[in-house]
Amino acid sequence: MTRAFQHILCSLLAAMLMIAASASITPASAQDPAAEAQAIDAAQTPGNIMFILDASGSMWGQVGGRTKIEIARESLAKVIESLPAGINVGLTAYGHNREGDCSDVEELVPLGPLDKEGLIAIINSINPKGKTPITHSVQITAQALRHLETPTTILLVSDGKETCEGDPCALVAELRASGINFIVDVIGFDVTDEERAQLECIAEAGGGTYYSANTVDEFLNAAMQSVDRPELSGGRLHLTTLRNGQEIETFVEILDMDGNRLDYDFTTPGLGRTFRLVPGDYQIVVTDKNTVGEPSVTLTLTMEGQDIEKVVDFTAGTIRIPTTRNGEPRECTVKVYALETHEELAYTFSDSPDRVAVVHIPAGTYDVEVTDNRLPGSPVVELPGVTVTAGETVEYPVDFATGNLSVTVTRNGQPISADARIQPVGSPSLIAVEHPSPSEPARFELLAGDYTLVIQDTEAGSHIPLLEQTITIDPQGNHELTVESNLGVLDVSVYRNEMPFEAEVIVYVPGSDGNFLTTATAYDGRAEILLAPGTYKVEVVDYNSEEYPYPSYITEIPIMQGRTSEIGAYF
Numbered sequence: 001m002t003r004a005f006q007h008i009l010c011s012l013l014a015a016m017l018m019i020a021a022s023a024s025i026t027p028a029s030a031q032d033p034a035a036e037a038q039a040i041d042a043a044q045t046p047g048n049i050m051f052i053l054d055a056s057g058s059m060w061g062q063v064g065g066r067t068k069i070e071i072a073r074e075s076l077a078k079v080i081e082s083l084p085a086g087i088n089v090g091l092t093a094y095g096h097n098r099e100g101d102c103s104d105v106e107e108l109v110p111l112g113p114l115d116k117e118g119l120i121a122i123i124n125s126i127n128p129k130g131k132t133p134i135t136h137s138v139q140i141t142a143q144a145l146r147h148l149e150t151p152t153t154i155l156l157v158s159d160g161k162e163t164c165e166g167d168p169c170a171l172v173a174e175l176r177a178s179g180i181n182f183i184v185d186v187i188g189f190d191v192t193d194e195e196r197a198q199l200e201c202i203a204e205a206g207g208g209t210y211y212s213a214n215t216v217d218e219f220l221n222a223a224m225q226s227v228d229r230p231e232l233s234g235g236r237l238h239l240t241t242l243r244n245g246q247e248i249e250t251f252v253e254i255l256d257m258d259g260n261r262l263d264y265d266f267t268t269p270g271l272g273r274t275f276r277l278v279p280g281d282y283q284i285v286v287t288d289k290n291t292v293g294e295p296s297v298t299l300t301l302t303m304e305g306q307d308i309e310k311v312v313d314f315t316a317g318t319i320r321i322p323t324t325r326n327g328e329p330r331e332c333t334v335k336v337y338a339l340e341t342h343e344e345l346a347y348t349f350s351d352s353p354d355r356v357a358v359v360h361i362p363a364g365t366y367d368v369e370v371t372d373n374r375l376p377g378s379p380v381v382e383l384p385g386v387t388v389t390a391g392e393t394v395e396y397p398v399d400f401a402t403g404n405l406s407v408t409v410t411r412n413g414q415p416i417s418a419d420a421r422i423q424p425v426g427s428p429s430l431i432a433v434e435h436p437s438p439s440e441p442a443r444f445e446l447l448a449g450d451y452t453l454v455i456q457d458t459e460a461g462s463h464i465p466l467l468e469q470t471i472t473i474d475p476q477g478n479h480e481l482t483v484e485s486n487l488g489v490l491d492v493s494v495y496r497n498e499m500p501f502e503a504e505v506i507v508y509v510p511g512s513d514g515n516f517l518t519t520a521t522a523y524d525g526r527a528e529i530l531l532a533p534g535t536y537k538v539e540v541v542d543y544n545s546e547e548y549p550y551p552s553y554i555t556e557i558p559i560m561q562g563r564t565s566e567i568g569a570y571f
Contacts, residue, residue: 047084047086047087047088047231047232047234047278047279047280048087048088048089048090048111048145048148048150048151048152048153049087049088049089049090049152049153049155049227049232050089050090050091050092050111050141050144050145050152050153050154050155050182051089051090051091051092051154051155051157052092052093052094052134052137052138052141052154052155052156052157053072053091053092053093053094053126053157054093054094054095054128054132054156054157054158054159054160054189055069055093055094055095055096055126055127055128055129055130056094056095056128056129056130056131056132056159056160056163057095057099057128057129057130057131058128058132058159058160059072059128059159060128061159061190063189063190063214063215063216064215064216066216068159068189068190069126069127069128071216071219072123072157072189072219073123073124073126075216075219075220075223076119076120076123076223077120077123077124078220079220079223079224080114080116080119080120080123081116082276083114083116083227083276084232084233084234084275084276084277084278085234085254085262085263085275085276085277085278085282086234086254086256086262086277086278086279086280086282086303087114087232087234087278088111088112088113088114089109089111089112089113089114089119090107090109090110090111090112090141090144091107091108091109091119091122092105092106092107092108092137092140092141093105093106093108093126093137094106094130094131094132094133094134094136094137095128095129095130095131095132095133096126096127096128096129096130097129097130098129098130099129099130099131100130100131101130101131102131102133102136102163102164102165103133103136104130104131104133105133105136105137105140107140107141107144108122109122110144111144111145111152113260113262131163131164132158132160132161132162132163132164133162133163133164133166134156134158134161134162134164134166134168134202135162135164135165135166135167135168135171136164136166137156138154138156138168138171138172138175138184138202139171139175141154142154142172142175142180142182145180145181145182146180148181149181150181150231151181151182151183151231152181152182152183153182153183153184153185153208153226153227153229153232154182154183154184154185154206154208155184155185155186155187155223155226155227156184156185156186156187156199156202157186157187157189158186158187158188158189158191158199159188159189159190159191160191160195161191161194161195161198161199162198168198168202169198169201169202169204169205170205172184172202172205172206173205176205176206176207182206183206183207183208184202184203184205184206184207184208185203185206185208185209185210185211185226186199186200186202186203186206186208186209186210186211187211187213187219187222187223187226188200188210188211188212188213189213189214189219190213190214191212196210196212208226209225209226211223211225211226230279230305231278231279231305232278233276233278234276234277234278234279234303234305235276235277235279235303235304235305235306235307235308236274236275236276236277236307236308237274237275237276237277237284237301237303237307237308237310238272238273238274238275238307238308238309238310239252239267239272239273239274239275239284239286239310239311239312240267240272240309240310240311240312241267241272241286241288241311241312241313241314242311242312242313242314243288243291243313243314243315243316243360244313244314244315244316244390244391245313246269247267247269247270247272248267248269248288248290248314249266249267249268249269249290250266250267250286250287250288250289250312250314251264251266251286251287251289252264252265252266252267252273252275252284252285252286252287253284253285253287254275254277254282254283254284255282255283255284255285256280256281256282256283257281257282257283259283262282263275267286277303278303279303279304279305280302280303281300281301281302281303282300282301282302282303283298283299283300284298284299284300284301284310285297285298285299286298286299286312288314288316288360290360291314291316291360291361291362292336292345292346292359292360292361292362293345293361293362295314295316295362297312297314299312315390315391316360316361316362316363316390316391317360317361317362317363317388317389317390317391317392317393317394318358318359318360318361318388318392318393318394319336319357319358319359319361319366319368319386319388319393319394319395319396320356320357320358320393320394320395320396321334321350321356321357321358321359321368321370321383321395321396321397321398322350322354322355322356322395322397322398323350323355323356323357323370323372323397323398323399323400324355324397324398324399324400325372325375325399325400325401325402326399326400326401326402326475326476327399329354329355330350330355330372330374330400331349331350331351331355332349332350332355332357332370332371332372332373332398332400333347333348333349333370333371333372333373334346334347334348334349334350334357334359334368334369334370334371335347335368335369335371336359336361336366336367336368336386337366337367337368337369338366338367339364339365339366339367339385342367345361345366346359346361357370361388362388362390363388363389363390364387364388365385365386365387365388366385366386366388367382367383367384367385367386368382368383368384368386368396369381369382369383370383370398372400372447375400375402375445375446375447376422376431376432376444376445376446376447377424377429377431377432377447379400379447381398381400383396383398400447401447401448401475401476402445402446402447402448402473402475402476403445403446403448403473403474403475403476403477403478403479404443404444404445404446404477404478404479405422405443405444405445405446405471405473405479405481406441406442406443406444406478406479406480406481407420407434407436407441407442407443407444407453407455407481407482407483408436408441408442408480408481408482408483409436409455409457409482409483409484409485410482410483410484410485411457411459411484411485411487411562412562413484414438415436415437415438415439415441416436416437416438416457416459416485417435417436417437417438417458417459418435418436418442418455418456418457418458418459418483418485419433419434419435419454419455419456419458420433420434420435420436420442420444420453420454420455421433421453421454421455421456422444422446422451422452422453422454423451423452423454424449424450424451424452425449425450425451425452425470432444432446435458441480446473447473448473448474448475448477449472449473450470450471450472450473451470451471451472451473452468452469452470452471453468453469453470453471453481453483454466454467454468455467455468455469455483455485457485457487457530459530460487460530460531461518461529461530463507463517463518463531464487464530464531464532465532467483467485467486469481469483484562486532486533486561486562487530487531487532487561487562488530488531488532488533488559488560488561488562488563488564488565489528489529489530489531489559489563489564489565490507490528490529490530490531490536490538490557490559490564490565490567491526491527491528491564491565491566491567492505492520492522492526492527492528492529492538492540492566492567492569493522493525493526493566493567493568493569494522494525494526494527494540494569494571495525495568495569495570495571496542496570496571497571498570499525500524500525500526501525501542501544501571502521502522502523502524502525502544503521503522503525503540503541503542503543503544503569503571504519504520504521504522504540504541504543505519505520505521505522505527505529505538505539505540506519506538506539506540506541507519507520507529507531507536507537507538508536508537508538508539510534510535510536510537514537517536522540531559532559533559533560533561534558534559535556535557535558535559536556536557536558536559537554537555537556538554538555538556538557538567539552539553539554540552540553540554540567540569542571545571551571553569553570553571555567
């Protein structure tokens with residue numbers, strides 16, 4: 001369809017929907033179109049509104065400095081948002097596709113469940129363009145209603161009289177006499193006395209009401225009054241939802257008896273939630289999304305235009321877990337598991353200002369785990385067999401007692417760069433790595449307990465064994481530890497004809513049968529290698545020699561902690 005046609009049709013729908021909102025309908029939430037893919041049987045459902053919207057070129061005329069189509073779009077959007085759940089809405093527009101074409105009539109939205117967002121989008125797309133074929137639009141609309149048993153309100157919005165051949169007044173009377181169950185309300189928007197006479201006749205023949213609108217406010221009020229009847233405005237359903245007698249937020253869905261969702265919203269503590277429902281049968285599904293398992297209650301009710309008050313009370317127990325570190329509130333993670341299957345039922349945080357995790361859960365016995373993810377290794381406190389009674393609160397404070405560890409690594413009494421690694425005693429898992437340097441130590445905050453401290457002298461090669469030391473962290477203790485690297489230095493000088501020259505130094509694993517340990521290049525005849533204490537086989541090779549096999553010098557030398565051992569190789 002063209003944009004012009006859509007704009008015109010949407011304008012008519014907007015006016016009609018504004019009328020529907022005149023009954024002080026509590027705004028309903030936007031519907032989910034995916035959940036309403038199957039249409040309600042309009043023949044058996046009360047609350048049918050069929051809009052006929054004038055989208056002729058004259059809708060570009062102005063009222064109070066604004067175009068009529070702009071007023072219609074804005075007003076109808078307000079009406080759409082206020083329509084009750086369960087209502088069926090359709091939309092026909094004329095004059096929106098082509099100029100000068102008396103057949104330019106199109107049903108844009110067949111009568112069916114209200115899609116608020118969709119209708120508003122169509123309204124905003126309509127672009128007035130053509131003539132005013134009122135008779136033809138009434139005929140097309142009425143023919144689509146022939147099969148309906150329940151009455152339909154046709155709301156015609158027009159800013160002028162018929163401009164094509166036809167007598168809309170006579171046609172409406174004829175169609176009603178034929179047994180089609182509808183009434184016609186008409187809004188005459190900024191019309192002359194002559195135009196008003198024809199529009200009033202249409203309303204009278206249609207058993208409806210004529211509304212005259214010459215201002216923005218009059219247009220909106222007319223639309224509201226048109227649908228202020230029980231089958232269109234519906235009754236009020238007010239829901240209050242509780243948990244153990246206290247008002248809570250819950251999620252509410254309004255379904256028809258086939259399970260199609262018509263509306264949804266959240267209740268608010270202290271206010272509840274009010275829904276407008278047209279007469280009919282409904283399922284009301286209330287879900288407590290803040291309780292483990294998200295329990296729900298389904299109510300079945302019949303709306304007959306009256307006000308209905310319902311209270312839903314969810315009975316549950318509550319687990320409160322204040323989490324601290326050394327007595328100070330600290331955010332932690334809390335998980336709740338089924339006792340036998342260990343299925344995870346709840347995952348939450350103690351992220352409230354007072355750092356208390358609150359879990360609403362049905363009565364029963366559960367396993368609970370509390371984790372401080374910001375401590376090395378993310379330590380866990382287990383609370384097995386937590387028993388919860390309906391309507392009662394149990395509290396389990398959890399404190400993570402920690403201490404601080406400062407590590408400095410030295411060689412020959414001077415701080416050096418290193419890796420400091422922490423493992424729980426008896427566990428191969430590495431939980432933290434820090435890097436002490438000549439300027440500052442490595443610092444750890446650790447859960448109280450026993451750990452293995454593993455030191456790597458990063459200035460030495462990967463051939464250097466790791467140093468290990470067991471430490472105990474006391475609650476709220478401040479531990480300062482200095483670890484002396486046990487390395488010694490191998491100093492190799494290489495000469496040819498009493499002049500230093502470049503050669504390769506190879507060190508073998510002590511006590512092995514020639515297993516390679518590490519190498520170094522003696523640039524300008526000098527190389528220093530850090531080694532752990534022990535006796536090493538050392539080979540110096542002149543790979544730059546023209547002789548083959550290459551000349552080499554082999555010796556053994558002991559390395560002692562903190563001392564330098566020297567070798568002179570002469571070729």
